[in-house]
Amino acid sequence: MDIAVQRVPGKRAGSFIYVTEDNYIFHLYKERALRCRKHKHYACLARLTMSGERFLMKGHHTHANEENEIARIAVENEHPNAVIGFGPNLERAIQRARRRLQPAIPHSFDEAERTLTGSDMYRKTLDQSADFFHGRVSTDTGNALIFISLALLPLIRTTREIRSVGTFKTVPNLFYQLFTLHVLAYGKSFPVAYVLMSNKTADLYRMAIDRILQILQEVNPGDQFEVEVLISDFELAIMGTMQQAIPNARSRGCWFHYAQAIYRRACKEGLQRAYRSGGVIRNIVKKLIALALLPSNRAYEGFQTIRHRTENALLAENPQSRAGVARLFQYMGGYWFTNQGPERFCVSGDDHRTNNEVESFNRWFNARCGPHHQNFWSFIQHLQECNENTERDFIAIRAAQQIRRPQRLVNKRRDRNIKTLTELLTSGAIQIYEFLDVADEFFEPDQLDRTVDGLARPAPENDDLEGQAGIAAEEQAPVHRQPVRRRRLSAENVDEVPAIRRRGRPRRILIENLNEGNEPLRPPRGRPRQLRIPGGAFAELAAAELPAPRPRGRPRRIPVAAAAALGVVEPVIVAPAVVEPVIAAPPVVAADHHDPQPAHICDICTINPKNKIFIPCGHMVCHQCAEQLERVARNLCFYCRTAVAQIFNYFP
Incomplete structure (x- = not known):
């Protein structure tokens, strides 16, 4: 069935839409084929085939025509530079005018x-x-x-x-x-x-x-x-x-x-x-x-x-x-x-x-x-x-x-x-x-x-x-009860937040409260630093020892108590690797300072005590699970998937 079609400028520069005589809008999707603008939203099967100056209609529309939308497009094309100001003041004035027409609010x-x-x-x-x-x-x-x-x-x-x-x-x-x-x-x-x-x-x-x-x-x-x-x-x-x-x-x-x-x-x-x-x-x-x-x-x-x-x-x-x-x-x-x-x-x-x-x-x-x-x-x-x-x-x-x-x-x-x-x-x-x-x-x-x-x-x-x-x-x-926005994890699956004291720029973690929870700190801004090997490629840890990264500027430090009271803290560098070997279950460590309490047990393997802390997120795991992180070298925390910059040993 032949139908009269008018070509109208579209929103983008150089684009066109096709308006039929019965007030429907079509878009060109092939060289000579057009489909209804609402073919996705309403599963409309109406199609147009272009043959020179003639248009052949196939199928039927499954929705009402778009007469109002066509009129709006015509006004926009007629006045392309018209500016309509609608700000908070005008919106508030409209609300006041509407409110004056309403009866008094019942109490x-x-x-x-x-x-x-x-x-x-x-x-x-x-x-x-x-x-x-x-x-x-x-x-x-x-x-x-x-x-x-x-x-x-x-x-x-x-x-x-x-x-x-x-x-x-x-x-x-x-x-x-x-x-x-x-x-x-x-x-x-x-x-x-x-x-x-x-x-x-x-x-x-x-x-x-x-x-x-x-x-x-x-x-x-x-x-x-x-x-x-x-x-x-x-x-x-x-x-x-x-x-x-x-x-x-x-x-x-x-x-x-x-x-x-x-x-x-x-x-x-x-x-x-x-x-x-x-x-x-x-x-x-x-x-x-x-x-x-x-x-x-x-x-x-x-x-x-x-x-x-x-x-x-x-x-x-x-x-x-x-x-x-x-x-x-x-x-x-x-x-x-x-x-x-x-x-x-x-x-x-x-x-x-x-x-x-x-x-x-x-x-x-x-x-x-x-x-x-x-x-x-x-x-x-x-x-x-x-x-x-x-x-x-x-x-x-x-x-x-x-x-x-x-x-x-x-x-x-x-x-x-x-x-x-x-x-x-x-x-x-x-x-x-x-x-x-x-x-x-x-x-x-x-x-x-x-x-x-x-x-x-x-x-x-x-x-x-x-x-x-x-x-x-x-x-x-x-x-x-009134609904509230729920957090990603239920309250039962979120550990208690360790006490964090903020004074100035550095973030300080109270070591005495680390055993009470395992909640991550806020991750640092910007992209995490990555360790690069000369040659522009990452290598396996087993193949070669990585050089220590050159410090840039003043390093961020986490103050801890004296070594005599809390033990020795030494950094361990984590670098990414290409090969991802199969992660085996960590063995049980027999030698330890004391028998681990349930609150000190690693949440990943549920076997060994927590003696490693991820920086900057603050999560704690056992040293076997930390080695698994080094071997896999994804450089992401098991809990929050935050990039791990360093791993510190922690001796209670």
């Missing part, structure tokens, strides 16, 4: 309800076509304001999945969280109700859900629900309330949050370093995560299989790791199998195993609101805009338009593999341990620490059950 729930009820601007939707605010519910300890999309509310009766989630990053000061209900329609998730809550109790959740169902009965009378699955993030109050409201549906949690809880518990038990080293502990943690892919009636069988199959391999681990794994098994049996139950964490047979799409909505909404808590009226306006966008997306998807990014190929491939693996297990072609051996590669929990906002509520806080597997533990009321 109580009664005032907020009264102002919302009397203002059509905030009580109705953004286009003023329907009511958006639907009243307030209260308990003895909390209050909640209900906002509902009447256009999407009837979907609750016909959807097969209802998802619920809360966020608290940008809510007004009167409230604790924004609780949202989402329904699944046309393969996508749409929010239908927004609840501003002052606290999180089962009674307040129950009253909010009852009000939403009451409005549903008024809009769409009937008693029929087709809901099969209720998905949340293992918060007992939400799961119990949703189960009571729709008893015929199955209430379960999110596989992503379950995996996060297992991995964080392993880190809490001191297994993070062993997990990253590989071996049996990594195998155990990943197979415990894969238990959720089993049918609920076979999950406990899989748990026992993991324990029996790894029993002999655990004998080769150190006592601390074995004790940590035992506590991890105890937590798994006491909390997940007794308190939650396999029916709540198993996702076998479900098309949607996680709540990630709803968590993505939270991230989008919080980013739209900004980095801070909003004032009450600005937050209501953001809710109105969110509701308008959602209703517009629903209309677009019913018109066969692409509204969101399609699923990635790697995720589609993983879904197919999980489905095939489940069918093989059901038919008896493979055993449970074979299933877990393959399924443990479908999820890598060590990447969870890089996520901040989306993992605000990964798991309930009352999962610290110490009972044996199979013994019911007393169910506690869920307690939620």
Whole structure:
């Protein structure tokens, strides 16, 4: 099909974009071939073939046209030298002008309800076509304001999945969280109700859900629900309330949050370093995560299989790791199998195993609101805009338009593999341990620490059950704490920081406190110095002795006590090498000044006492591990991967 195309100057000098008569933008990617500008984001298959002055259209667009973007580009091309000044002063002036148009900020729930009820601007939707605010519910300890999309509310009766989630990053000061209900329609998730809550109790959740169902009965009378699955993030109050409201549906949690809880518990038990080293502990943690892919009636069988199959391999681990794994098994049996139950964490047979799409909505909404808590009226306006966008997306998807990014190929491939693996297990072609051996590669929990906002509520806080597997533990009321940015290592895996006294430029380490911790000092600025051998190449330490490096300027010194009290301190030079031989286990050193105490044992080999200190990071190891560093010659600290300039002997 021939189509009229106009060539327009692009952003870069000498570049061009191609605008079609139906307001779509194309880019040239071959000599005579063009593709839609949104071919990646929306998987758009529309293409243009250029033949002289003619353009032949192939395929169809999967998104709306870009009329507004084309108009913006035209204005920029018409006024290329126009300068638009927008600084902090202008931004603040705009905020003041907007604030003058808003009512007074409410300081109580009664005032907020009264102002919302009397203002059509905030009580109705953004286009003023329907009511958006639907009243307030209260308990003895909390209050909640209900906002509902009447256009999407009837979907609750016909959807097969209802998802619920809360966020608290940008809510007004009167409230604790924004609780949202989402329904699944046309393969996508749409929010239908927004609840501003002052606290999180089962009674307040129950009253909010009852009000939403009451409005549903008024809009769409009937008693029929087709809901099969209720998905949340293992918060007992939400799961119990949703189960009571729709008893015929199955209430379960999110596989992503379950995996996060297992991995964080392993880190809490001191297994993070062993997990990253590989071996049996990594195998155990990943197979415990894969238990959720089993049918609920076979999950406990899989748990026992993991324990029996790894029993002999655990004998080769150190006592601390074995004790940590035992506590991890105890937590798994006491909390997940007794308190939650396999029916709540198993996702076998479900098309949607996680709540990630709803968590993505939270991230989008919080980013739209900004980095801070909003004032009450600005937050209501953001809710109105969110509701308008959602209703517009629903209309677009019913018109066969692409509204969101399609699923990635790697995720589609993983879904197919999980489905095939489940069918093989059901038919008896493979055993449970074979299933877990393959399924443990479908999820890598060590990447969870890089996520901040989306993992605000990964798991309930009352999962610290110490009972044996199979013994019911007393169910506690869920307690939620405000999320904070987590450090890379959990608190259990970080040693205490040695005392550091800073006076002027030099850094001084108190030798008497070195035995109390192994926390690295701040690395020096700039690139680390490297030792060079004449000839421009590095050589093996075994082949030739390296000359001592020529000092440059005044050397940095670490003051220590007198030699008579602390022993002799002598430097050892470390240089990089090309060959990396296999590192053998360090032998046990029999001769020593005294029997090493547990705090003095090297953390690398867990055998010999610490008698070497890395400079400048301040970490301590035994002399055998220090020799391994010299032999491998990577010149990096085992703990913090900081470049090691020198190694000093330390005699306690």
